[in-house]
Amino acid sequence: MRILYITNQISGAAGLERVLSIKASYLADNMGYDVHIVTLNQGEDSLFFDFSKRIKHHDIKVEGDFFQYIKQYSVRLKTIVNRVRPNVICVCDDGLKAFFLPIILGKPCPMIYERHVSKLIEIKTDSQSFFKKIKLKARFTLMELLASSYNRFVVLTKGNTLEWNLKNIEIIPNPLSFYPEEVSGLQNKTVIAVGKHSFQKGYDRLLQSWKLVNQRNPDWKLKIYGTIDENQGLTALVEQLGIEKSVEFYPPARDIEKEYLAASVFVLSSRYEGFGMVLIEAMASGVPCVSFDCPHGPKDIITHNQDGYLVQNGDVNGLAVSINQLIENSSLRESMGRTARVNVNRFLAETVMKQWDELFKELVV
Missing domain, CATH: 3.40.50.2000 (Glycogen Phosphorylase B;)
Known part of the structure; x- marks a missing residue:
């Protein structure tokens, strides 16, 4: 089976990158999947985490103003999807643009959205102005409307399901990145x-x-x-x-x-x-x-x-x-x-x- 992951840059040390490296590599190395990953403006940046050598990597370079950015991203992503011809597309992008991908791509195959963060990630401080609260509410309403177009909307915990009013929601937790043979002696202060x-x-x-x-x-x-x-x-x-x-x-x-x-x-x-x-x-x-x-x-x-x-x-x-x-x-x-x-x-x-x-x-x- 051919799986295509769509994400942003994966050169950082954050949780999404770590989890993607574990899942994609396990599918490729242990389950015989044909795994492809599409990144955005990755360029020559080295990866922080290790990915299986069996994974095929595609990168999209976009630049310019907002409209140029969106047009370039849409056209180049469609080109890759048409060339790879995946059986399933998994979207690992917590930004707003990810919610539009079923529309942009026209759902050429079943599509899964992986939500790696809580909605609370949009809240940057302890206090929010009235207008920011209205803006956030509108943003969440749009996200929820678009999320229903995915075949599955995967979240990580039971609590995450309470943030979304969706019929296509499913819980799959993150996998462990390691399970060491030795354990901490718990003696260091x-x-x-x-x-x-x-x-x-x-x-x-x-x-x-x-x-x-x-x-x-x-x-x-x-x-x-x-x-x-x-x-x-x-x-x-x-x-x-x-x-x-x-x-x-x-x-x-x-x-x-x-x-x-x-x-x-x-x-x-x-x-x-x-x-x-x-x-x-x-x-x-x-x-x-x-x-x-x-x-x-x-x-x-x-x-x-x-x-x-x-x-x-x-x-x-x-x-x-x-x-x-x-x-x-x-x-x-x-x-x-x-x-x-x-x-x-x-x-x-x-x-x-x-x-x-x-x-x-x-x-x-």
Whole structure:
């Protein structure tokens, strides 16, 4: 079967790129699929994640003003689709243009839209003006109307289904990117967080919480891995809170598995998520997680009090209390870490990709 993925650039270190590399490579290497990926303005940029050498890569270059951009994109994408002649098209693009693709392409075959983020990704700050709220409502209404033209609209969690009023919706979670043979010893005095500096990831909230942790456990370190954005003001906040000796920022780590294995607690402070890939990666490494119960993802992954802690979204004090509990009780850490590694098996690639295989075959029949 021939699958064509349509996406944007895949040179970054974000979750969508990681998940696409896992899924597309598994289909090509383990299931015998003929996999093609179309990128947008990828050019000669190198890929952050590894993709199977069996995958055929096509790139579309577009430039100019809005109208030139759309015309070039439409014409060149149609050319590739006509040449590849896929059995199924999967669209992995969280932007608005993705919703128009069934119209642009005329649905030459069954089409699937993969939604990797929550609608809340459109909210950039804690406060929104009246006009921005109206604009967002209109945008979401248009997205929902166009989404119904896809054969399937795939989301990652039960919570994500509540954001959409669609009959074609289906839940398929992200697959694990690795399941290491070894696990963390959970003895290093290190708490880890992973994700780019952004409003979504809520590191401002994490740092406020960490000040409380640091007061009780000053010998522990917080390490944050992800694309660094000085405009987020996190370095200044660290200095303002007086925790600069216990907080370290690192750029994205290509071998992030190594960093999970060197940590004893993982923390997710996001205001919202599409899934929470970093949670299942930490759990696969035997590391217990503390997470805000944000929309959407953590409650689908963490079983509270068994393999980690879910804290009311935004409860900075509660986050600190849960982190301190794991720091101060090594037997609890170890018990939750063992349970986490077992519970996360449901996200193994071979399990998740069976769902995709069944969906593809259902649509093509």
